[in-house]
Every structure is written in structure tokens, then in C-alpha cells.
Amino acid sequence: MNDATIFDPADAPHVETDIDGGTITTTLDIAAPPERVFAALTDPQELAAWWGSDDTYRTHDWTVDARPAGEWSARTIDPSGSEGSIHGKFTVVDRPSVLESTWRASWDEIESTTVRYDLEPVMIDDAPGTRLTVTHTGFNGFTACASVASYVSTLNVLVEFSVPRKYSSASGGALPDSSSRPLSFAFNTL
Amino acid sequence: MPRAIPGTDPFHAVADPTRRAILDRLRRGATPASEIAAGFRISRPAVSRHLRVLRDARLVREQRGGGIDGRQRVYELTPAPLNDVARWIAGYQKFWPSNLANLKRHLEGSTDWSFDRPPEKSRS
Numbered sequence: 050m051n052d053a054t055i056f057d058p059a060d061a062p063h064v065e066t067d068i069d070g071g072t073i074t075t076t077l078d079i080a081a082p083p084e085r086v087f088a089a090l091t092d093p094q095e096l097a098a099w100w101g102s103d104d105t106y107r108t109h110d111w112t113v114d115a116r117p118a119g120e121w122s123a124r125t126i127d128p129s130g131s132e133g134s135i136h137g138k139f140t141v142v143d144r145p146s147v148l149e150s151t152w153r154a155s156w157d158e159i160e161s162t163t164v165r166y167d168l169e170p171v172m173i174d175d176a177p178g179t180r181l182t183v184t185h186t187g188f189n190g191f192t193a194c195a196s197v198a199s200y201v202s203t204l205n206v207l208v209e210f211s212v213p214r215k216y217s218s219a220s221g222g223a224l225p226d227s228s229s230r231p232l233s234f235a236f237n238t239l
Numbered sequence: 240m241p242r243a244i245p246g247t248d249p250f251h252a253v254a255d256p257t258r259r260a261i262l263d264r265l266r267r268g269a270t271p272a273s274e275i276a277a278g279f280r281i282s283r284p285a286v287s288r289h290l291r292v293l294r295d296a297r298l299v300r301e302q303r304g305g306g307i308d309g310r311q312r313v314y315e316l317t318p319a320p321l322n323d324v325a326r327w328i329a330g331y332q333k334f335w336p337s338n339l340a341n342l343k344r345h346l347e348g349s350t351d352w353s354f355d356r357p358p359e360k361s362r363s
Binding site for chain 1: 250253254256321323324327328329331332335336338339340341343344345346347353
């Protein structure tokens, strides 16, 4: 967290996150007008001040060319002290409503994903505020694998501890039929 | 996260929809190669190539001695490497809420930006 010694966790902002179909969506309300939020998303000094945290990574040396096809980048340093970078190219710049760019972190395993910010004006306590939605796309297929990984791991543990040996995979037998069990994603639907 | 050696990388292995479909098929249990191939319109050698990629990425395990005649190769799902994929995505699932909370505090917390500025890191 950014200021763990200053902020009580009970004061942590409410954030909603959803992942479906290869998309991560996060929404929260901020008591500042869209123009102000947009500035914080594109000003190198401000980005260096708020982006990241001590338990993820910190950033420095931001460059931001906030116009279509303009590029942005920053250097990163993680808690272990190893350095990296994040960078991308703007695809939509519609101040103060939409900011969209490609996303690539030096630790990412695939070439490029897309991050989009939508800024919607809302009233918060009778003052202009912003409903900010971040949509991170490009995980198609990978989310299915992530889901199935946890699902199959659970299944294997169940088999190991509660199913008679004749069903064990070591004997070449089939695992108990899993088709009736809940599963968020199936590989072949993506 | 260090990248895996090309060819053994689970990210590469699961990037292909046919290979994901094969993995999905294997969720039902260990399956002889002929049964796997029967479920796909592509040629059996093509299926074999996909199985080899999955095997190299350690997402499936090959055993001999399956099938009715006991002479077929049988493939079994070994999903542990998928945990790397899961961790990578889970990282972003955790990162965005945390990061937007930082932005909210930055904008609402104080008009003095230095209040939010992280302490200078020593680069010794």
C-alpha cells in the first residue's frame, strides 16, 4: 500500500474488480472532477508520486506523450530491488473522458495487452467527482488456463485424498467425471 | 519472473486454441492418443505435434501401454505449469485495485503532492 503507516486499512477505498472473457475491469469513484483525474493519469510527476506501491513496484523517470500514437514509459523497481520498465503507445486520447494505450511490462509473458481508462462525471457529496473504470484486455485464453489450473489442482487433491485407488491416474484409469462440476471457463469456448 | 526456455514455455503452449482444446479434453482423464485425435478435424500428425508441444511444456504426461491393445500412448493432464499463467494474471487482478486506490488517495488525500510522494529510495 502506498502509505501503510498513514492510512488505516478500514479507510481503504472501495474497489470493484471483475475478470471475465480475458478482461480485468476495475471501477472506483474519486472525489475529483474528470479533468483533475485525467491530469493525474498523464502528468509524469504525478504518476511518479502515486503509481505503484511498496509491495508491488515503484516508478520513476516517466515520459508521457499523451496524444494518439504518442508513447509513454517509466522505469520500475520492485521490493527486491530489481529494475524493469513499463511502456506503451496511446491509441485513444479524448480528454477528459477516455485514455487508452497498449501495455507492456518487462515482466509480462505476452507481447502486448491494452489498458483503457473511462472517466465518467458523477456527483459525490454534492461535488463534481469521477467514476473511473480501468479495463485491461488481452488475456483471452490465458484466463481459461488460470481458471482450469486452480480447478484441476483442487480436483487432483480430492482424488488423492478421497477417491479409491482404482481411480488414481497412476493406474491409467480415468479421473471421476468432472463435467458436472462448476467451472468458470472451458478451454474450447475461448 | 524469468522467462522459460522457448518450447517449454506454458504461455506459448496455451496460446494456441487447438492445444487449449486438447487440454480441455484431457480434463476428463488420461486419454489414448487415438481418442484425442478423433475429436479433432486436423490430421493425426498435426495433433501429435500439438501434443509434443504440450509435453515439452510439461502440461501433459505421456505414458505407454494404454488403449485396448495395451500398446498406445496415453496422455494425462499435468496442470502445474499453468500456475505460472494463473499467477501472472492474478498479479494484475491485485494490481489494478491497489493502484486505483493509490490514485484515489493521491487525489483526495491532500492538495500537497509531497504528502503522497514515496520516500526516496537509496540506490546503494
